[in-house]
Structure formats: structure tokens, C-alpha cells
Amino acid sequence: xxIGVFICxxxxxxxxxxDTATVAKTSLDFPEVVYATDTMYACSEPGQDGIIQxxxxxxxxxxxxxxxxxxxxxxxxxRAVERAGLNRYLFEMANIREHVSWIGKDRExxxxxxxxxxxxxxxxxxxxxxxxxxxxxxxxxxxxIGGGVAGIQAALDCAxxxxxxxxxERESTIGGKMAKLDKTFPxxxxxxxxxxxxxxxxxxxDNITLHAYSEVDSISGYVGNFQVQVKKKATYVDxxxxxxxxxxxEKCPSKKNPDKFNEKIGPTTSINIPFPQAIPKKxxxxxxxxxxxxxxxxxxxxxxCPTGAIKYDMTDAIVTxxxxxxxxxxxxxxxxxxxxxxxxxxxxxxxxxxxxxxxxLSASGPTGGHIKRPSDGKEPKNIVFIQCVGSRDKSLDRxxxxxxxxxxxxxxxxxTKDHIPDSQSYVFYMDIRSPGKMYxxxxxxxxxxxxxxxxxxxxxxxxxxxxxxxVRGADTLAGTQMEVEADLVVLAAGAEAAKGAPQLAEKLRIxxxxxxxxxxxxxxxxxxxxxxxxxxxAGSCQGPKDIPQSVGQGSAAAAKVLAxxxxxxxxxxxxxxxxxxxxxxxxxxxxxxxPFKAIKEVDFRGQKKxxxxxxxxxxxxxxxxxxxxxxxxxxxxxxxxxxxxVNALCQS
Amino acid sequence: MPVxxxxxxxxxxxxxxxxxxxGADTAGVGRFNQPTDLRIIRVPCSGRIDPxxxxxxxxNGADGVLVSGCHPRDCHYAEGNFYARRRLEVLKRxxxxxxxxxxxxxxxxxxxxxxxxxxxxxxxxTEQIHALGPAPRYDAVSADMLAKVAGALGQGGNRVAx
Numbered sequence: 001x002x003i004g005v006f007i008c009x010x011x012x013x014x015x016x017x018x019d020t021a022t023v024a025k026t027s028l029d030f031p032e033v034v035y036a037t038d039t040m041y042a043c044s045e046p047g048q049d050g051i052i053q054x055x056x057x058x059x060x061x062x063x064x065x066x067x068x069x070x071x072x073x074x075x076x077x078x079r080a081v082e083r084a085g086l087n088r089y090l091f092e093m094a095n096i097r098e099h100v101s102w103i104g105k106d107r108e109x110x111x112x113x114x115x116x117x118x119x120x121x122x123x124x125x126x127x128x129x130x131x132x133x134x135x136x137x138x139x140x141x142x143x144x145i146g147g148g149v150a151g152i153q154a155a156l157d158c159a160x161x162x163x164x165x166x167x168x169e170r171e172s173t174i175g176g177k178m179a180k181l182d183k184t185f186p187x188x189x190x191x192x193x194x195x196x197x198x199x200x201x202x203x204x205x206d207n208i209t210l211h212a213y214s215e216v217d218s219i220s221g222y223v224g225n226f227q228v229q230v231k232k233k234a235t236y237v238d239x240x241x242x243x244x245x246x247x248x249x250e251k252c253p254s255k256k257n258p259d260k261f262n263e264k265i266g267p268t269t270s271i272n273i274p275f276p277q278a279i280p281k282k283x284x285x286x287x288x289x290x291x292x293x294x295x296x297x298x299x300x301x302x303x304x305c306p307t308g309a310i311k312y313d314m315t316d317a318i319v320t321x322x323x324x325x326x327x328x329x330x331x332x333x334x335x336x337x338x339x340x341x342x343x344x345x346x347x348x349x350x351x352x353x354x355x356x357x358x359x360x361l362s363a364s365g366p367t368g369g370h371i372k373r374p375s376d377g378k379e380p381k382n383i384v385f386i387q388c389v390g391s392r393d394k395s396l397d398r399x400x401x402x403x404x405x406x407x408x409x410x411x412x413x414x415x416t417k418d419h420i421p422d423s424q425s426y427v428f429y430m431d432i433r434s435p436g437k438m439y440x441x442x443x444x445x446x447x448x449x450x451x452x453x454x455x456x457x458x459x460x461x462x463x464x465x466x467x468x469x470x471v472r473g474a475d476t477l478a479g480t481q482m483e484v485e486a487d488l489v490v491l492a493a494g495a496e497a498a499k500g501a502p503q504l505a506e507k508l509r510i511x512x513x514x515x516x517x518x519x520x521x522x523x524x525x526x527x528x529x530x531x532x533x534x535x536x537x538a539g540s541c542q543g544p545k546d547i548p549q550s551v552g553q554g555s556a557a558a559a560k561v562l563a564x565x566x567x568x569x570x571x572x573x574x575x576x577x578x579x580x581x582x583x584x585x586x587x588x589x590x591x592x593x594x595p596f597k598a599i600k601e602v603d604f605r606g607q608k609k610x611x612x613x614x615x616x617x618x619x620x621x622x623x624x625x626x627x628x629x630x631x632x633x634x635x636x637x638x639x640x641x642x643x644x645x646v647n648a649l650c651q652s
Numbered sequence: 653m654p655v656x657x658x659x660x661x662x663x664x665x666x667x668x669x670x671x672x673x674x675g676a677d678t679a680g681v682g683r684f685n686q687p688t689d690l691r692i693i694r695v696p697c698s699g700r701i702d703p704x705x706x707x708x709x710x711x712n713g714a715d716g717v718l719v720s721g722c723h724p725r726d727c728h729y730a731e732g733n734f735y736a737r738r739r740l741e742v743l744k745r746x747x748x749x750x751x752x753x754x755x756x757x758x759x760x761x762x763x764x765x766x767x768x769x770x771x772x773x774x775x776x777x778t779e780q781i782h783a784l785g786p787a788p789r790y791d792a793v794s795a796d797m798l799a800k801v802a803g804a805l806g807q808g809g810n811r812v813a814x
Contacts, residue, residue, distance in 0.1 A: 069677045070694070071677060095692070098676065098677040099676055099677075099680055100688075102680040102681070103680050103688075103771075104685060105685075106688060109659060109660065110688065112656055112688075113691065116691050117691060117692075120693065506725050506726065509728055509729070509730055511670070511671065511728075511765070512726070519765060531674075531764075532728065575696075595731050595732070596730075619696055620699060620732050621695070621697060621699065622699040622700065622729065622732050625700055625701060625735075625739070626735070637700060642695065643705065643708060645693050646664060646708060646714075649662065649693075649714070650709060650712040650713040650714050651712065651713065
């Protein structure tokens with residue numbers, strides 16, 4: 001092999017703490033290295049052209065680039081060597097930026113380490129074989145998990161692009177958190193007026209299949225060919241027959257159950273439709289409160305239903321959907337305010353979350369849009385908003401900013417004044433974070449036009465006294481302590497990952513961060529992709545987002561799916577396992593080990609042998625380290641290659 | 653060029669591509685200072701790591717070996733790190749039989765988001781290896797050590813026979 005080595009300066013990123021010229025010079029001593037140089041930006045156009053030119057001029061048959069992490073630019077350089085006529089797998093990278101120059105300032109030690117990393121890359125490359133991808137067909141259907149505004153947008157964009165879409169929603173209606181909002185910032189337009197038509201579009205779109213009240217049970221397969229088992233939870237109502245007339249909910253005698261849609265500040269019936277604009281507008285029985293289930297007798301809904309849709313003996317059903325791509329859009333949950341015990345959330349009825357307040361403001365809410373405090377139904381005059389409850393608080397393990405709470409508090413302060421003109425709002429804040437278009441202007445309006453009193457400081461405690469809530473806090477700008485007698489306290493609860501998010505991530509084989517939010521492939525350049533091919537992210541499941549960002553990401557995920565499906569065949573990564581049929585003894589251990597069922601037993605001249613199904617193999621190499629005979633080897637990561645790297649490190 | 657005499661020891665890290673290699677990248681992007689001793693070999697999955705690699709690395713003259721993969725239940729390949737965990741646990745118990753101080757080997761779980769955790773893992777492990785000092789060369793192995801190894805081998809052999 002004739003190997004060329006290129007050491008990248010990455011501007012001063014690498015050159016600043018690594019002597020790249022020395023690394024290049026030393027590389028010339030390595031076996032089969034015939035050319036070595038340092039270059040300013042290897043990934044730039046002149047940098048890539050330099051590599052291509054050198055391959056031609058020096059007749060190179062293998063290339064090592066020492067620069068950033070292969071997770072960043074391995075595909076870039078592979079394409080470059082391919083343009084020069086080499087096989088793209090006759091290329092290796094040494095990571096001398098993230099793993100060397102950026103983690104220490106000792107130039108001598110860094111240079112030395114960089115040389116070592118180039119050395120192991122050369123040793124690995126010497127044992128690389130040219131690989132060729134094989135092709136497989138794609139199933140051009142897409143599943144979107146989560147029917148909030150991000151999922152709805154992704155579903156509509158994919159469906160408009162001509163794809164068959166399966167939308168899975170765990171509640172009985174789509175709409176997500178946005179459907180619960182009264183108005184949206186900074187335009188103060190009505191949430192259901194802008195979301196409602198989109199929800200109807202989902203229901204009426206020929207290309208969208210909606211599984212409401214359903215959850216993803218298990219996922220198998222790989223990009224282009226996923227099999228997803230969806231559990232349709234028992235609704236005890238035959239949705240084929242239910243017309244959403246609402247006769248059952250009117251007559252249901254069990255009326256005092258906390259209403260989940262109204263954030264538990266209003267009562268609801270055991271059989272109900274969450275809200276008038278629900279899509280699908282179908283009834284669901286809650287068996288934990290329904291008298292027919294709890295006491296064994298009632299049956300009122302079955303008697304009054306004009307279509308005979310009530311089915312008390314219904315059970316969960318599993319449906320299997322075959323799709324080629326999956327978009328996770330599972331959203332977020334609100335921080336549990338009862339964890340901040342000093343504010344009394346969950347203990348005092350007049351301390352509520354922002355989303356509960358939103359339901360009080362909403363005309364479709366439990367009070368018909370009249371602000372009545374939960375304890376006695378009186379109209380509050382003094383309302384205190386406390387920001388950053390479960391955001392930017394290390395002691396609660398929520399150090400991140402939830403992003404939208406500053407804005408929704410300003411909106412609620414404005415709406416409060418609209419609803420009760422003689423009211424006074426107080427907002428305790430840490431900082432105002434309003435970086436969006438028209439956002440800062442909006443918070444200023446809340447202060448200047450609507451007279452909300454913004455107090456910079458933390459609230460120490462909230463306690464009841466004579467029918468009022470006393471809010472005691474600091475005004476850090478005035479340098480004083482202050483106390484407000486409030487009729488109602490609204491906590492701007494931050495966002496946290498949805499319950500069950502880590503479990504879903506495990507099913508999807510994607511990563512999640514320590515807070516449970518799904519991880520994107522690259523925080524800047526691949527914001528909606530994951531590290532698992534064919535799985536994309538939209539909305540707050542990836543981190544707290546407001547509506548415009550969620551919608552933008554929904555569309556972005558749809559664009560990624562459409563781009564993926566623009567091809568009829570996908571190329572599979574050829575870095576897969578291969579069986580040496582002469583060494584294979586047919587023990588079948590690899591078949592048992594493979595998590596993807598990518599190895600099958602075949603009959604080879606009367607003997608049992610293992611065979612890898614090329615398009616299914618994901619290249620993990622579990623089989624390789626399991627095989628007692630060393631008969632199955634993961635291409636590009638063979639035992640010999642890894643041991644050669646070890647030897648290069650140990651015996652130099 | 654060997655490791656810097658007097659400054660560094662030979663420490664080899666086997667890291668899975670998806671979590672820990674990403675975590676090491678995150679640590680780099682965050683400019684989290686780390687000792688320079690460790691050299692990373694990238695593998696697709698911690699389940700790809702044959703315990704033999706580690707034994708051979710240590711026999712070949714490495715002073716320490718660190719393996720790191722995705723947290724259990726968070727594997728890109730669904731269950732690769734479970735296989736890794738079983739094999740590495742067994743290896744840990746087997747190293748003394750080979751005459752290798754088990755303190756020279758460790759395995760951890762670091763996710764791609766945990767740059768700071770990776771910094772800590774590297775620092776602590778490097779300190780641990782420096783505390784143990786360079787691995788004894790075979791030509792320098794004392795009779796005492798050999799006797800210990802022979803004893804351990806005998807024990808192991810008996811167990812296998814029984």
C-alpha cells in the first residue's frame with residue numbers, strides 16, 4: 001500500500017498546541033507511508049483538492065487524515081478520496097483535535113500523542129480492504145410518534161409530500177400541549193383557531209392514518225424497513241360507531257373526576273371527549289373511575305348511546321405498521337411544582353401552574369374563560385407570577401432554561417389585565433429571556449402598557465393568611481425584602497422530558513441526555529437527525545421549545561424524511577460482519593447473539609453454516625467477539641486491525 | 653516515538669463509537685483539560701471488544717486499559733453493552749490469574765452528552781495507573797510474583813477441573 005498522511009492545522013485549533021509539521025515528518029517513518037504533509041484546513045475545498053492531487057501525483061492507495069473527530073468529517077474525506085478514484089474505505093482518520101489539541105496545552109505531549117494516533121490509523125489502514133455497499137429497497141411510509149403541534153406539522157408536510165403517514169398519539173386526541181393553551185405569544189392569537197384547522201387537516205388527509213389513544217410497543221428493523229408494534233389501548237367505545245354526539249358524557253353519573261385535559265382543575269365525567277374540537281372526536285371511558293368497572297353496575301352510557309358504540313369488554317389491541325422512517329415528537333411534561341415545597345404547589349389550591357392558569361383563561365376551560373380561583377371561585381385581583389420554577393435551578397436538578405416561561409408569563413399578565421381590568425399582576429423573575437422575533441417588545445408591553453409589576457428576585461416562600469396567599473421575596477434591584485398579598489399565585493413551571501421518554505429512546509435505539517431529552521446527531525448541524533439512521537426528532541422531545549421552533553422542527557424533520565425517501569434504493573453501510581465459511585463450525589452462537597436477527601443458518605454442502613444478511617447487519621460486531629472460532633469478522637474492525645492498533649501503541 | 657518518559661504511561665482506551673467516543677468528543681469541544689496518557693481506539697460497540705484484546709494489550713506492555721461504552725439500556729445496538737458488561741466482569745476476575753493487577757483495567761459508561769463525566773473518568777483512571785506505576789516488564793518479574801501467578805494458575809486450573 002502507498003499511504004499518504006495529511007495533518008490538519010484546523011487554523012489554530014490544532015496547530016496552536018500540536019506541532020503538525022513534526023507529526024507529518026515523523027509519519028514518514030511509518031510502514032508504507034510514502035507521503036506526509038501538513039495542511040491548513042483539510043476539510044476545505046483547497047484542502048480536499050490537495051488530498052486528491054496528492055493521491056494522483058504520488059499514486060497513493062490509502063489516505064490518513066489527522067484532524068477532527070471522524071464523527072464530524074469522515075464522510076467528507078471518504079467522498080474526497082472517492083473522487084480521486086480510491087475506494088472510500090481505504091481511508092482512516094486520527095482525531096487530534098477533540099482528543100488532543102483541545103484537551104491539553106502541553107505542546108510536546110500533544111505532538112507526541114498526535115504521532116501515536118496517526119500511527120494507529122496507519123496500522124489500521126494497512127489492513128483495510130476496499131468495501132462496496134449493497135442496495136436495498138425502502139418502504140416509503142413514515143411513522144410520527146406524538147400528535148402535538150410538532151408532530152402534526154411533520155405529519156402534514158410528509159403527507160403533502162405524497163408519503164403515507166402513520167401518526168401515533170397516546171392521548172385520545174391530537175393537539176398536545178398547544179391545544180390546552182388559550183392564546184399564544186407574541187401575537188396573542190387564539191391557540192385553537194390556528195391549531196384547530198391543522199388538526200382537522202390531519203383527520204381529513206387521505207395520506208394520514210391516525211392511531212389515537214395508542215402507544216408504541218416495540219420497534220424492530222432498520223432505516224427503510226422498520227416494523228413497529230402499536231398498542232391501541234382499550235377505549236371501551238367502538239370508534240367506528242361513535243359519532244362524538246356527547247349524549248354519553250351528558251348522562252354519565254360519575255361527574256367528579258379530575259379532568260386531565262383541564263390540568264385537573266375542573267371535574268369531568270368517566271366517559272368523556274377531552275374538548276369540543278378534539279380530533280378524533282370520540283369518547284373514551286376511564287375504567288379507574290367508571291361505575292360500571294368499579295362497582296360492576298351502571299351502564300348508563302350504553303343505554304343512551306344512539307349507535308350502540310359502548311363496549312365494556314374491549315381489550316388492548318396490537319397493530320403492526322411497516323414504515324421506512326420514524327419521527328419522534330413526543331413533547332415534554334411540566335415540572336412537578338409540588339417539588340418546590342416552599343411555594344406550596346399541590347398543597348394550597350390557589351397556587352397553580354401556568355398551564356392550569358391557561359385553562360382558567362380559556363373560553364373552553366372549566367370556568368368558561370372567567371378567572372376564578374380554585375379555592376372559593378372568587379375573582380382574584382392581585383395575581384403573583386413566579387418564574388423559573390423548575391428551570392435554571394441546580395438544586396432541583398433542572399439547571400437548564402426552559403425557554404418559553406418568560407414569554408408565557410408575560411402573555412398571562414397581559415391576558416389577566418384584559419380579563420380583569422382592575423387587577424394587578426406581579427412577576428418575580430430572575431432574568432427576562434425573550435430573544436425571538438417581537439418577543440422583547442411583547443414583554444415590555446406587559447410591563448409598560450399593561451402595568452404588570454416586574455420584580456427581579458427570587459421568592460422565598462408562599463403561605464396562606466386570612467384567605468390570601470402571602471408571597472415573600474426579595475427585590476434585588478431595590479435591595480429590599482418584599483411581601484405581596486396575592487389572591488392567586490401562578491408558578492411558571494419549566495419543562496422536563498416527557499414521562500417514558502427514556503423507555504421510548506431505548507426502543508428507538510437513540511440516545512437521550514441526563515434529563516431524558518432525546519439527543520440530536522449534532523447540536524448545530526444535525527438538529528433533527530439522530531445517530532440512528534431513519535429516526536428523526538421534532539419539537540420538545542429534544543429540549544424545551546416554543547411553538548414556532550416546534551413547527552419549524554416538524555417541517556425540518558419532514559424535509560429529512562422526504563429527502564430520505566427521494567431515493568428508491570438505499571445503500572447499506574458495507575462495514576458489516578462476514579463469515580469465513582471454512583472456519584465456521586455452525587455452532588449458532590452468533591445467531592443467538594445478534595440483536596438484529598441479521599444472521600441466519602444456511603446449509604452449505606450438507607453442513608450448517610452461519611450467513612450474514614447484508615442489508616440487516618448494523619455492524620456492531622457483537623458476533624465477532626462472540627464467535628469461538630474467529631470465523632465471523634466485522635469488516636473494517638477486524639480482530640487483526642484492532643490488535644495491530646494495540647501493538648502500534650504498546651510496542652512503539 | 654514512545655510515550656513521554658517520566659511524564660506519561662501507556663494507557664489504551666477502547667471506546668464505543670456512539671456514546672463514549674462521542675462523550676470524549678464532547679469533552680474536547682468543551683475544552684475540558686485531561687491528562688495526555690490515554691490513546692483511544694474506536695470500536696463500533698463496547699460489545700465488539702473481545703476480552704482477549706484487553707489481556708493482550710496488558711501483556712503487550714500497556715500500563716492500563718480503559719473500556720467505555722453506552723450506559724446500560726442506552727445502547728445504539730440495543731444490547732451490546734450488556735454483553736460487554738458480562739465479559740468485562742469475567743475478565744476482571746481473570747486478570748489476577750494472568751498475573752496482572754486488576755487495578756490496571758477498568759470499564760465505565762459515558763454517554764455522548766457527558767463531556768464532564770469523561771474528563772473525570774480519564775483523570776481518575778490516569779491517576780490510578782500512575783499510582784500503580786509502570787507495569788512490571790516480564791524480564792523484571794520477581795520470583796515472588798511468579799510464585800503468586802503459579803499459585804493463582806493452580807487454583808484456576810483446579811476450579812476448571814472440578
